[in-house]
Every structure is written in C-alpha cells, then in structure tokens.
Amino acid sequence: MAITKVVRDRLKRNSKFVAEDALPPLRNVELPKVKPAHQPALAGQGWTTITFDGPEDTLKHSLDQLFDASKAFFALPQEYKASFLTTAGSEEGWNRIEGEKEFITLRTIDNTPKELKSPAIRAWAEAGQALNAILEQVAKTLDLPPEALTQYSEPCIELNGRRTATMLRLFRYEGHEQKVVAEPHADLGLLSFVMGDTPGLEVWNKYHNDFWPIEKTYKVPQGTILGGRQLQRLSNERYEAGGHLVRSYGLPHESPITAAHEKPYRYSIVFVLRAHSPILVDTDKLTTSITGPFKHPLRDMTAGQLFQDTKRKHFNINTGTEEREKQKLEIIAKRQAQFLELTARS
Ligand SMILES: O=C(O)CCC(=O)C(=O)O
Numbered sequence: 001m002a003i004t005k006v007v008r009d010r011l012k013r014n015s016k017f018v019a020e021d022a023l024p025p026l027r028n029v030e031l032p033k034v035k036p037a038h039q040p041a042l043a044g045q046g047w048t049t050i051t052f053d054g055p056e057d058t059l060k061h062s063l064d065q066l067f068d069a070s071k072a073f074f075a076l077p078q079e080y081k082a083s084f085l086t087t088a089g090s091e092e093g094w095n096r097i098e099g100e101k102e103f104i105t106l107r108t109i110d111n112t113p114k115e116l117k118s119p120a121i122r123a124w125a126e127a128g129q130a131l132n133a134i135l136e137q138v139a140k141t142l143d144l145p146p147e148a149l150t151q152y153s154e155p156c157i158e159l160n161g162r163r164t165a166t167m168l169r170l171f172r173y174e175g176h177e178q179k180v181v182a183e184p185h186a187d188l189g190l191l192s193f194v195m196g197d198t199p200g201l202e203v204w205n206k207y208h209n210d211f212w213p214i215e216k217t218y219k220v221p222q223g224t225i226l227g228g229r230q231l232q233r234l235s236n237e238r239y240e241a242g243g244h245l246v247r248s249y250g251l252p253h254e255s256p257i258t259a260a261h262e263k264p265y266r267y268s269i270v271f272v273l274r275a276h277s278p279i280l281v282d283t284d285k286l287t288t289s290i291t292g293p294f295k296h297p298l299r300d301m302t303a304g305q306l307f308q309d310t311k312r313k314h315f316n317i318n319t320g321t322e323e324r325e326k327q328k329l330e331i332i333a334k335r336q337a338q339f340l341e342l343t344a345r346s
C-alpha cells in the first residue's frame with residue numbers, strides 16, 4: 001500500500017473523534033426484546049441483553065429444546081460425533097479443541113445430525129426472526145429504511161438445503177478448571193445471539209477497560225446480543241463490534257460431594273447472522289446524516305469479499321491452539337510490515 005494512503009487512513013482514523021462529535025445522536029427507536037435500560041449498550045458497547053417475553057416466548061422455547069438436543073448429542077460416542085468433521089474447520093461440522101471445548105457448526109440441513117435437525121430448524125428460524133427484527137430497528141436508528149440492513153441477512157434466516165453465510169453453533173465447554181476457553185475477539189457478522197446454560201460469556205466494557213461477566217448478572221434465563229464487524233462497517237462505526245470472551249469459572253472448592261453434583265460443562269447456543277455472500281455492498285445507499293460520510297466507503301464489493309477481507313485480519317479463536325498461534329504470528333507480522341511502511345523513511 002502506498003505510504004500516502006496509509007498515512008491518510010491513519011490521520012482519518014485519528015480525526016474520527018472530532019467527526020463523530022459532530023454527528024447527530026441515533027434516532028430513539030425501540031429494539032425488540034431489549035429492556036429500555038439495555039437499549040443504548042448495543043450501539044455504544046457492541047452488546048446488550050435479550051429478555052424473553054415470559055413462558056410463552058417461542059424463541060426461549062426453541063432454545064430450551066435445542067439445549068436438550070445439544071446435551072444429548074455431545075453425550076454420544078466420539079466416533080459418531082467425529083463423522084461430522086469437515087474440511088471447513090470451525091466454519092462447518094464438529095470440532096474438538098482439547099482443554100477448551102467441543103462444538104458443532106450447522107450451516108445446511110444436510111450436514112446436521114439427525115438428533116439436532118428439528119430443534120435446530122426451529123431455533124434457527126426463531127433466532128433469525130428475532131435478530132432481523134432488531135436489525136430493522138437498528139437501521140431506523142440510523143435513519144435508514146427498515147430493510148436497509150435486513151436485505152443482507154434475509155436469505156439467511158432459515159436452515160435449509162442452501163448454504164448461506166449464517167451459522168448456528170452449539171458448544172460444550174470444559175468447565176473443570178478456571179480458565180479462558182474462548183479468547184477475546186469480536187464476531188465477524190452483523191449480529192450474534194448467545195445463550196449459555198451457565199455463566200461464562202464476558203463482554204468488553206470500553207468505559208472500564210475490562211471484561212464484564214454479563215451472564216453472571218442474569219437472574220432469570222436471558223440471552224446476549226453482540227454487534228459484529230459487518231454491522232460496525234455498514235453503520236460507519238455508529239455500532240461497535242462487541243468484544244467478548246468465554247471463561248470457565250471452574251468447580252466450586254467445596255466438598256467432593258457438592259462437586260460431584262456440579263455440571264462439569266457449560267453448554268451454549270450461538271447464532272451468527274451474517275450478510276449473505278453474493279449481495280453487493282454499497283455504503284452510498286447506507287449513508288445518512290446520522291451515519292455521516294463513510295470513513296471506509298464500500299462499493300462494487302460483495303458481502304462475501306468484505307467477509308474474507310475482514311477474516312484475514314483476525315485470528316480464529318475456534319481453531320486448534322497450534323494453528324491459532326500461527327495465525328496470531330502471521331497477523332502480527334502483517335501489522336508490523338504495515339507499521340514499518342508507515343514509519344520508514346530514507
Ligand atoms: O459460546 C459462547 O458463549 C460464545 C462463543 C463465541 O463467542 C464464538 O464462538 O464466537
């Protein structure tokens with residue numbers, strides 16, 4: 001990249017705060033399933049809490065059924081689960097990372113284990129609908145028409161024979177020891193929904209410069225919404241990509257009898273709504289007085305190309321530990337090269 005472009009981009013980023021101060025506030029639009037006190041966090045922090053609509057909530061009901069099916073699936077023999085291993089790594093099928101977790105990523109119905117099919121179809125449709133309803137309101141907060149962002153996600157809201165960019169992941173984390181079982185990261189999609197059967201998810205609080213154990217604050221079953229890097233990019237950074245990690249809190253140091261009754265695993269359901277790859281991205285059509293002029297305009301690019309571009313810049317927290325370390329080193333090397341380009345002179 002030419003040095004002038006690197007310097008210009010850097011300066012533009014530095015002037016971001018001045019520019020943002022001048023932008024009008026987001027329009028006050030209610031996000032469904034999000035309590036009034038939790039509304040501002042999605043834009044400001046990149047995460048917020050989902051509260052279910054009581055016992056009749058169809059999303060909650062579908063998640064309960066999927067948790068049951070997921071627990072039964074992970075209890076099956078390893079040879080059977082391993083038959084869902086694919087060459088797509090963490091992007092599809094079953095995976096195991098020793099010392100951390102086992103998970104299965106569902107992308108199409110054909111590659112979904114029969115034990116999970118019907119609850120996965122239902123939970124996918126429910127979560128897809130809930131996230132799209134939020135995305136419509138997010139668009140309105142930016143003074144855009146409701147379909148401005150859902151046009152990217154609409155083809156992804158059902159689990160069927162067609163592979164889309166969206167995915168449903170079921171995790172079983174090892175819970176015996178106190179440690180981080182998913183390293184700090186932000187998701188790549190538009191919005192993610194996360195629900196754990198026990199606390200583990202921690203979100204980045206940018207005002208305190210620290211991770212906050214959000215699930216420990218849930219006194220009744222609640223879910224968490226995370227803003228992803230695509231939403232950050234398509235909203236001209238008016239929405240943050242929420243940083244998060246998963247921590248295992250270990251077993252309580254009480255009597256062995258108590259310990260024996262404790263569940264050694266944390267199960268979670270993660271639904272990642274991403275922009276459908278073939279759709280063309282055009283930030284001119286997403287520009288309003290609220291977004292302001294785009295810092296990184298995108299035109300003549302598909303959502304898939306944008307995704308690959310973003311993916312290359314970040315290591316994958318759900319890949320094996322060895323590969324993960326390799327990816328981290330490669331990214332550091334790339335950033336160092338960019339930094340040298342920026343600072344070098346003759
Ligand atoms: O399992 C969870 O609670 C979150 C996992 C996660 O952040 C991810 O897979 O991107």
Ligand SMILES: [Fe+2]
Nearest residue numbers: 185186187244
């Ligand atoms: Fe994540």
